[in-house]
Amino acid sequence: MRSGLGYDVHAFAEGRKLILCGVEIPHEKGLLGHSDADVALHALADALLGAAAMRDIGYHFPDNDQSYAGADSRVLLRRVVEIIGAERYSVSNVDITIIAQAPKLSPCIEQMRRNVAEDLGVDIDRVSVKATTTERLGFTGRKEGIAAMVTALIVR
Ligand SMILES: Nc1ccn([C@@H]2O[C@H](COP(=O)(O)O)[C@@H](O)[C@H]2O)c(=O)n1
Numbered sequence: 444m445r446s447g448l449g450y451d452v453h454a455f456a457e458g459r460k461l462i463l464c465g466v467e468i469p470h471e472k473g474l475l476g477h478s479d480a481d482v483a484l485h486a487l488a489d490a491l492l493g494a495a496a497m498r499d500i501g502y503h504f505p506d507n508d509q510s511y512a513g514a515d516s517r518v519l520l521r522r523v524v525e526i527i528g529a530e531r532y533s534v535s536n537v538d539i540t541i542i543a544q545a546p547k548l549s550p551c552i553e554q555m556r557r558n559v560a561e562d563l564g565v566d567i568d569r570v571s572v573k574a575t576t577t578e579r580l581g582f583t584g585r586k587e588g589i590a591a592m593v594t595a596l597i598v599r
Pocket residue numbers: 542543544545546547548549550574575576577578
């Protein structure tokens with residue numbers, strides 16, 4: 444059994460969609476990125492790769508590669524599951540924390556869990572998705588962006 448930790452941040456920008464764990468969330472701004480900027484799935488991908496000691500998301504999907512421009516991060520996550528699967532690792536459980544002052548994410552949490560469970564190929568009870576504000580403190584508190592932190596356990 445091996446554990447991994449992932450962390451990612453993306454800035455808010457006008458004219459972008461807000462996509463978290465594959466759910467498009469109505470909001471006045473979205474997140475900026477080379478891909479769809481799904482900060483939660485990027486942190487999850489890094490946690491899985493970290494657990495397997497197989498580098499990170501930017502190593503496998505470089506942000507100067509045009510083939511990933513606007514990429515659906517669910518496709519990247521599924522690819523990460525294949526990458527660690529090639530080393531005979533499978534996912535035991537994941538715990539995702541999304542750090543956002545706004546919007547309110549609780550109505551979307553169950554759909555996020557369903558998406559992640561489907562992409563990881565695990566039962567939904569192995570997927571936790573949580574949200575927290577930072578009580579208006581720091582860059583997340585000023586609504587400049589969203590951060591995500593993920594722990595993952597993988598088994599061989
Ligand atoms: N973007 C967010 C942030 C938080 N929540 C939910 O609100 C609860 C209270 O937030 P605190 O920052 O005061 O811990 C939190 O436990 C979440 O359930 C949310 O839905 N969306």
